[in-house]
Amino acid sequence: MLSAESRPYIDASVPVLREHGLAITTVFYKALFEAHPQLHNIFNAGNQANGSQQQSLASAVFAYAANIDNQAALAPVISRIVHKHVSLGVTAEHYPIVGHHLLASIKQVLGDAATPELIAAWAEAYGLLAQALINEENKLYKAAGTQPGDLFDMRVVAIDQQSDQIKSFSLVPVEGKLPTFKPGQYISVAVxxxxxxxxxxxxxxxxxxxxxxxxxxxxxxxAGKETAGMVSNWLHDNVVVGSVIPASKPFGDFTPDTESDGPIVLLSAGVGITPMISALNRIAKVSPGRRVIFAHAARNASHHPHQADIAQAVALMPNLHSVTFYEEDEVDQDSVTCLAGRMQLKKLPQWDVNKANIYMCGPLPFMQAQWADLVEKGVPEFRLHREVFGPDMLDHLL
Incomplete structure (x- = not known):
């Protein structure tokens, strides 16, 4: 728990970080990589170049300061960060390095305003956060039976063109058993x-x-975005059947409830459909009679991936209601399964808002819009779940 001596300085930091957070994190990353260039292998170079990594850290620092006494609000964010860190191989040794450069950056940007007392307070607060993350990461490494940084060679056994922009790659271990996972989880791929x-x-x-x-x-x-998709595009251009790709074990705490028999709502847009397809395919396997509302938003039919998976699920699941929204394509005006425009909850089948959990994945504006509409519809917030990365996971805390 943060000491009484440090608390006023952390509380006073909230408006300061709101104003200077991005400048602090920009200075931080520049100094960090100059001193430790090997960390480029962990941090996302594309996000560094487009500024989202800096914004992510600024958001995290501000959210932590603003909610330091609200552990209930911070706990889901910490869980999400822990899973991401473990998938990247972050270790306890990384935290003192980050802490040193973060405090130095605060001092550099704030100048005389960064009094010894303020820096001491932030050193204490950072130490508490770092230890909490380290403890949870160690638990997750142990539960997964893996060491930090472990990657496993996976051979590509099939490649399928799911849409104009999306390919799927099926992978099997070169050695050993296939790792278990829950629908909604992810793996880290190294190139x-x-x-x-x-x-x-x-x-x-x-x-x-x-x-x-x-x-x-x-x-x-x-194409044309200098850093956009440097890894994704490399996979599209270079991986063939038989290629070997190093990958982590599965991690992630966004795991839709696929094992019960209650109603469930799965909402997605764009490539956010991927964890939802995993959940849908699992439900079709273990509980094909379950009531499922599966809604997806795509630019048009050529940008709509995994249509074969959806068609197979529809054939197997009598209580599946699948609705697709095409923003650009004209659709049959009498259709109830393919609608024009952006996703609108009022055009979906109705459900008991007190019984169904709702899961969503897609671009942040999409999820913000659906979240707001769902709350207005009367859905309790504890039934709303979303998959997000980077600064997007903190927007509800800022």
Whole structure:
């Protein structure tokens, strides 16, 4: 628990961080990589170049300061960060390095305002947060039976074009058993780029755990963006059947309830469909009579992935209501399963808001819009779950 001496300084930091957080984290990353260039192999170079990594850390620091006494609000964020860190191989040794450069950056940006008392308070607060993360990460490493940084060679046994932009890659271990996972989880995939940089990216698993493979579905990012999709595009351009890709064990705490028989609502947009397909395929296997509302938003039919999975589930599940929204395509005006425009809850089948859990994945504006509509509809917030990464996971705390 934060000491009484430090608490006023942390409380006073909230407006300061709101104003200077991005400047602090920009200075931080520059100094960190100059002193420890090997950390480029852990951090996302694309997010560094487009500024989202800096924004993510600024958001995290501000959210932590603003909610330091609200552990209930911080706990889900800490859990999400812990799973991400373990998938990347973060260790306890990384935290003192980060802490040193973070405090130095606060001092540099704030100047005289960064009094010894303020820096001491933040050193204490950072130490508490770091230890909490270390403890939880150690538990997760132990539960997964893996060591920090362990990757396992996976051979590509099938590649399928799921849409104009998305390919799926089916993977099996070169040695050993297929790791278990829950629908909604992801693996980290490592590639060595032509520049010599090693990069890790997380991809949700997009099939049921019952198969004898892991499947990821990867979206090619638009060309012309200097850093967009450097790993995803490399996978599209270079991986063939027979290729071997190093990958982590599955992690992630966004795990839709696929094992019970109560109603469930799965909402997605774009490549956010991938964890939902994993959940849908699992439900079709273990509880095909379950009532499921599966709604997906896509730009058009050519951008709509995993249509074969959805069609197979529809054939197997008499109580599945699958609705697709195409923003650009014209659709049959009499159709109840394919609708024009953006997703609207009022156009979905109705459900008992006090009985069904709702899971969503997609771009942040999509999830914010659905969340707001669901709350207005009367859905209790404890029934709302979403899969997000980066600064997006903190928007409800800021």
């Amino acid at each position: 060595h780029l032509p520049s010599g940089l090693r990069q890790l990216r997380q991809y949700s698993l997009s099939d049921t755990p019952d198969h004898q493979h892991l499947r990821i579905s990867v979206k090619r990012e638009d």
